[in-house]
Amino acid sequence: MISSMPPALLFIIGTxxxxxxxxxxxxxxLLLLPVIGMINLLNxxxxxxxxxxxxxxxxxxxxxxxxxxVFGYIFHIAAFLVAVYGIHxxxxxxxxxxxxxxxxALGVVFxxxxxxxxxxxxxxxxxxxxxxxxxxxREAYRAALRFTLFHxxxxxxxxxxxxxxxHETGSVEFxxxxxxxxxxxxxxxxxxxxxxWPLLHTWLTDAYPEATVVGTVVLSIFTTKTAxxxxxxxxxxxxxxxxxxxxxATFPIFYAVIENDLRRVLSYSLINQVGFxxxxxxxxTELALNGVAAHAFAHILYKSLLFMSMGSVLYMTGxxxxxxxxxxxxxxxxxxxxCIVGAASISAFPLxxxxxxxxxxxxxxxxxxGGHYYxxxxxxxxxxxxxxxxAGIKIPYCAFFGHDSGIRTKEPPMNMLIAMGITxxxxxxxxxxxxxxxxQILPYKVDFEPYTISHVIGQTQLLCFAALTFCLLIVxxxxxxxxxxxxLDVDWFYRRxxxxxxxxxxxxxxxxxxxxxxxxxxxxxKPILRMSHFVWRVFDVRVVDGIVNRTADFVLGCADRLRNxxxxxxxxxxxxxxxxxxxxxxxxxx
Amino acid sequence: MKKENSYFDKPRNLKKVRIILYCLCVxxxxxxxxxxxxxxxxxxGWIGFFCIYGSLSYVLLVVVATYCLRPVVRRDEKHYxx
Numbered sequence: 001m002i003s004s005m006p007p008a009l010l011f012i013i014g015t016x017x018x019x020x021x022x023x024x025x026x027x028x029x030l031l032l033l034p035v036i037g038m039i040n041l042l043n044x045x046x047x048x049x050x051x052x053x054x055x056x057x058x059x060x061x062x063x064x065x066x067x068x069x070v071f072g073y074i075f076h077i078a079a080f081l082v083a084v085y086g087i088h089x090x091x092x093x094x095x096x097x098x099x100x101x102x103x104x105a106l107g108v109v110f111x112x113x114x115x116x117x118x119x120x121x122x123x124x125x126x127x128x129x130x131x132x133x134x135x136x137x138r139e140a141y142r143a144a145l146r147f148t149l150f151h152x153x154x155x156x157x158x159x160x161x162x163x164x165x166x167h168e169t170g171s172v173e174f175x176x177x178x179x180x181x182x183x184x185x186x187x188x189x190x191x192x193x194x195x196x197w198p199l200l201h202t203w204l205t206d207a208y209p210e211a212t213v214v215g216t217v218v219l220s221i222f223t224t225k226t227a228x229x230x231x232x233x234x235x236x237x238x239x240x241x242x243x244x245x246x247x248x249a250t251f252p253i254f255y256a257v258i259e260n261d262l263r264r265v266l267s268y269s270l271i272n273q274v275g276f277x278x279x280x281x282x283x284x285t286e287l288a289l290n291g292v293a294a295h296a297f298a299h300i301l302y303k304s305l306l307f308m309s310m311g312s313v314l315y316m317t318g319x320x321x322x323x324x325x326x327x328x329x330x331x332x333x334x335x336x337x338x339c340i341v342g343a344a345s346i347s348a349f350p351l352x353x354x355x356x357x358x359x360x361x362x363x364x365x366x367x368x369x370g371g372h373y374y375x376x377x378x379x380x381x382x383x384x385x386x387x388x389x390x391a392g393i394k395i396p397y398c399a400f401f402g403h404d405s406g407i408r409t410k411e412p413p414m415n416m417l418i419a420m421g422i423t424x425x426x427x428x429x430x431x432x433x434x435x436x437x438x439x440q441i442l443p444y445k446v447d448f449e450p451y452t453i454s455h456v457i458g459q460t461q462l463l464c465f466a467a468l469t470f471c472l473l474i475v476x477x478x479x480x481x482x483x484x485x486x487x488l489d490v491d492w493f494y495r496r497x498x499x500x501x502x503x504x505x506x507x508x509x510x511x512x513x514x515x516x517x518x519x520x521x522x523x524x525x526k527p528i529l530r531m532s533h534f535v536w537r538v539f540d541v542r543v544v545d546g547i548v549n550r551t552a553d554f555v556l557g558c559a560d561r562l563r564n565x566x567x568x569x570x571x572x573x574x575x576x577x578x579x580x581x582x583x584x585x586x587x588x589x590x
Numbered sequence: 591m592k593k594e595n596s597y598f599d600k601p602r603n604l605k606k607v608r609i610i611l612y613c614l615c616v617x618x619x620x621x622x623x624x625x626x627x628x629x630x631x632x633x634x635g636w637i638g639f640f641c642i643y644g645s646l647s648y649v650l651l652v653v654v655a656t657y658c659l660r661p662v663v664r665r666d667e668k669h670y671x672x
Contacts, residue, residue, distance in 0.1 A: 253651060253655075254651065254654060254655040254659050255655075255659070255663075257651060257652060257655035257656065258655050258656060258659060258660045258663075258664070329595060329598065330594040330595050330596060330599075331594060331595075333595050366629065366630035366631065367630055374631055377630075377631065381643060381647070382643075382647045382650075382651075385643070385644045385647035385648055385651070386647065386648075386651050388648075389648060389651055389652070401598060404599075408594070453625055453627070454627040454628045454629060454634070457618065457621055457622070457625060457627060457640075458627060458629070458634060458639075458640045459640075460618060461618045461619075461622070461638075461640035461641045461644060462640040462641075462643060462644035463644065464611070464614055464615050464618055464641075464644070465615060465618075465640070465641040465642070465644035465645045465648075466644040466645065466647065466648040467611060468611060468612070468615050468645065469644070469645045469648040469649060470648065471608060471611055473652070475608070479652070480652065480656040483660075483664070484667055485664045485665055485666060485667055485669075486664075486665050486666070486667055486669050486670065487660075487663045487664060487665070488662075488663040488664075488665060488669075489663070495670055
């Protein structure tokens with residue numbers, strides 16, 4: 001049996017040779033790394049591994065259980081798919097950042113303590129920033145700065161929470177935390193920022209669409225899903241999460257409807273899907289947590305597929321706005337077909353992965369406490385119909401169908417198609433055979449059948465009638481067209497706020513500073529200068545210099561007299577010597 | 591030059607797609623009449639509940655987003671560069 005090593009170290013150390021490899025060797029290495037990682041993961045045994053002591057605390061790099069393994073498996077699969085998708089480019093920064101980021105995410109997933117979790121958490125942020133900067137545009141640079149500031153805030157909250165908790169409990173073990181003190185609230189909030197909670201979500205919708213073609217796919221996989229994982233481990237059953245999750249599932253879909261940038265539409269959609277997971281964590285039952293893990297797994301696949309298809313459109317046409325695109329099915333039929341598979345999966349059509357994963361969460365909500373959360377259920381069903389609009393219909397319709405934009409291009413490189421093909425295959429495979437695939441690896445035993453007549457008919461009716469409504473709106477020309485522009489979101493406050501701060505610093509503060517400086521000069525510096533000048537004249541010139549001058553004059557006078565006493569006649573010196581001798585004699589005798 | 595796919599450019603084909611969707615919707619409503627649905631909530635068993643809920647949700651979403659949210663938050667593309 002091969003002995004395993006921490007997956008995080010394997011990926012992070014594995015990043016080092018990438019810049020030194022070229023051509024096919026590099027391609028081979030990039031594909032091999034996640035495969036080796038997966039073999040390593042399959043060799044890992046459940047339990048606590050790789051422990052060490054740091055500052056009197058026990059650091060655990062391998063807390064392996066069924067929950068962490070689900071996330072471990074999908075992160076490895078996603079890393080492989082991304083490697084295939086981006087293999088044609090060989091961008092060192094992008095490749096290194098991808099594996100560093102994936103390794104850090106795996107570090108978070110297998111951390112058994114809050115200290116190592118925090119370190120990997122921050123390393124993930126670093127990987128994200130590189131992926132955004134790799135686009136090398138002014139917008140990307142600015143978005144990366146805003147992203148950094150947001151995550152520094154989140155990191156600080158998390159670190160403060162960890163320190164307070166360590167002080168309170170004397171332990172940094174990462175298990176169930178729950179909301180029971182300041183430290184836990186800060187940790188909760190720190191996790192929430194990475195989870196893109198409402199009002200804390202704009203780092204995602206601002207930065208993800210600014211990353212590179214491959215970078216956006218990578219970003220969509222790890223950060224929010226590690227946040228879902230840590231919330232599931234630390235705060236399962238926290239009721240506040242149900243309402244936070246409902247807000248996440250519902251409010252971004254309104255923005256997704258009016259957004260013009262298709263990768264930004266998918267970013268809003270990402271928050272909507274994570275909302276379903278957060279609701280499941282809030283419910284906290286075994287069924288709900290199975291739903292969270294299953295939905296995270298399925299979501300990574302279909303969201304990657306959608307981001308890959310939009311990335312392919314951007315790569316081939318250089319455009320990503322809905323108003324600039326349309327009719328691409330003519331020249332990109334395979335990409336269009338694969339995008340539709342992703343759209344069907346995210347919309348949770350029966351036979352696709354979203355159906356069998358989302359059903360678990362919906363069932364957990366409906367069955368919890370005898371239907372107590374009926375309002376949550378209704379809102380989640382509303383969100384499900386909304387997903388069909390922006391991700392199920394809008395994305396493929398605006399890019400590949402709709403009006404003819406006149407763009408004639410061709411299919412993306414073969415590796416991109418292969419990556420999308422494998423992902424689409426997995427979406428269908430999981431949807432067709434959930435019990436033989438995804439349900440096998442969930443944290444708890446699955447006692448749930450998604451393909452019941454009631455469930456299949458209900459979900460199909462919901463989606464088909466939403467699609468029918470879209471169709472009728474189009475036929476009767478009532479569907480509002482896409483329009484150019486940006487939509488203000490919460491980021492307006494800090495983007496405009498930052499600019500206002502600079503303006504405020506330039507105008508009133510600078511003027512005030514100048515006025516205060518002048519006052520200081522007139523009423524403080526100048527009087528002090530005058531006084532010191534006076535002191536200089538009176539004390540320095542008259543007193544100090546006077547004493548020195550007088551002393552010098554006195555010494556000069558003495559020296560002058562002494563000099564005058566030197567006559568140069570021998571008799572005068574002889575007389576002096578005699579007088580001196582007589583004095584000495586007198587003193588000796590007395 | 592590779593031949594372009596133009597299936598959806600023909601109105602006849604678009605009409606086919608629409609008819610398939612209409613038929614599917616009619617079939618789903620008929621299913622509700624013959625196949626009783628069970629769920630945790632009473633309304634899940636009502637005939638046409640999911641059909642109406644899906645349509646209304648869609649209309650509500652589009653109307654609120656387009657006519658309430660868009661006028662408030664929509665700005666020029668260079669808004670943040672000014």
